Amino acid sequence: MTDKQFQWGNNKRYNDFPSLFKRRFSERIQKISIDAGFTCPNRDGTKGVGGCTYCNNNSFNPAYCSPKKTVTEQIALGIDFFNAKYKAQRYLAYFQAYSNTYGTLDHLKRIYEEALSHEKVVGLVIGTRPDCVSDALLVYLEGLAKDYYISMEYGVESLNNDALKAINRGHTYQEAEKTIIRTSGRGIHIGAHLVNGLPCDTPQMMLEHAISLSNLPIDTLKMHQLQILNHTTMAKEYEVNPEKFHLFEMEEYLDFVVDVIERINPEVSLERFINQAPKGWLIAPKWGIKNFEFVAKLDKKLVERDAWQGKFFKKIP
Template identity: 45%
Template sequence: MMKRYYSFGEYLKEIFGKKVYKVNVDAGFTCPNRDGTLGYGGCIYCNNASFRPPSCTPELSLTQQISKGIEHIKRKYKAQAFLVYFQPYTNTYAPIEKLEILYKEALSFPEVVGLAIGTRPDCVDEEKLELLRELSKTHLIIVEYGLQSIYDKSLKFIHRGHDYATFLKAVYDTHEKGVLVGAHIIVGLPTETYEESLSMADEINCHPIKFLKIHQLQVVKNTVLARIYEKHPFKVFEYEEYLQFVVDFLERLSPDIVIQRLFATSPDEILIAPRWNRTKQQILNDIERKLEERNARQGSKCSSIRNRALCC
């Protein structure tokens, strides 16, 4: 069966020769857009419960969270290798001494092959990147930067607290240290047209970004965005329209970029819009079906061939 897009699971199997499972952890970080450094309340769409898995329990120590996660996944899947994912909030937003302790604690487990670290592009510096460079000599280290949009008008609208230039600087600084870079984007913001969201694929192709997470804009409870949506409802992706968008986007995205996520899944109890009433597996199956119907694949309409040495 032809591979329609380059999945994260496929990438990890290529690197380690076996399936690698993620263990999500909450190490107790906050965010400069919440603690008053840049602002309060975070980005306008942000309700941390919308992306925090139930397994993330900050009441437990980091070692306890990892041990519990590994035990559960081993029992369920007979897993042998794990990637610890520092997910909630900004996971480089602490003094270097604290970061070193936390990262090395996570890597002390013999079954842990690496770390994925979610953070903001304005929360890294030379010292932190040097630490990640050292860790990457023995483990897979991925820094996942929240970009959300390449358009400063959109970053301003969502109160992101940084511009696109800040993201690019972090990407190149990280790449120059030999550390792999991932990016998160949100598509369907009311500040952007369909084509503007789609054009982010062309822009991402131009930079040393190895991994990508694509999220459709979701309106969730207890956010500024929810209050905006209640007063002035704006268009969000309908289900079939989003399937079409994903296929269009993948066709324009370089085939060597690893897809970590193709859509967002907020809990039903806090999700306002869009409500698709589909399971994660149903959405994945429908994306595959749409790709097959169009005989489409990642990169089939990529406008340029990027230098693979940039990101591998």
């Protein structure tokens, strides 16, 4: 199967996101993370306090990100940061920290349009929760999508409401499914995010979550292993009751990811498989591996198992 040309146009054994971008854009595209000072309804008391039990945004926000800086300033700093590595390229403004649709429509329009006003920015990637997206916002983004690349990244995390409750998520899976369907058909790229290893989720359930989600009108799937991070509620829970969590060993997770790849919709692009917490933040599991090293192991495992995306996929009616 190594020389097989798959339906996504190359001989890679899964529909990878970088190849999707190369097909869509004629030049290199880089995301620039932006912290626009948002919060979440499970932080500000609307639906709860404390946020998701596993969350520590400081563990993945780049150094140039700060809500003390304007969107324009963060874009300029991000471009300077990436220009040291790559020259001629365009950028996507990635509103990443917390829930980036959690505000009035007027405020959202102002910050999104500020980002798009930069001559090198060709689109937006907006990370948010499925319970923070109004129909009015979707109509507005549908309009932007006629001229720009617009992507909504929805934190689904799990399809198991018991798991969502256990992490203080504050919304149900049913809300996520409805919002994904409401977003579809508008020219907006739809991404979904899963965390593998949450309390109340078993490996078999996690596999079924990915399969079910890939049957929805999503374009991209991100997933990663649960990591216990310092300075989180989950860190305290893990210290008291570690057996409550299914923390994957790396080889186990590799096989799990291959199982997922074989069974999900081949039309869905895969963007991420693991998370890498910065040194000093991670409590467990400590794999000691970088993203590109995991991907190399995954490619090898796919060959060993003669596996490819959608090999066993069955459309759910």
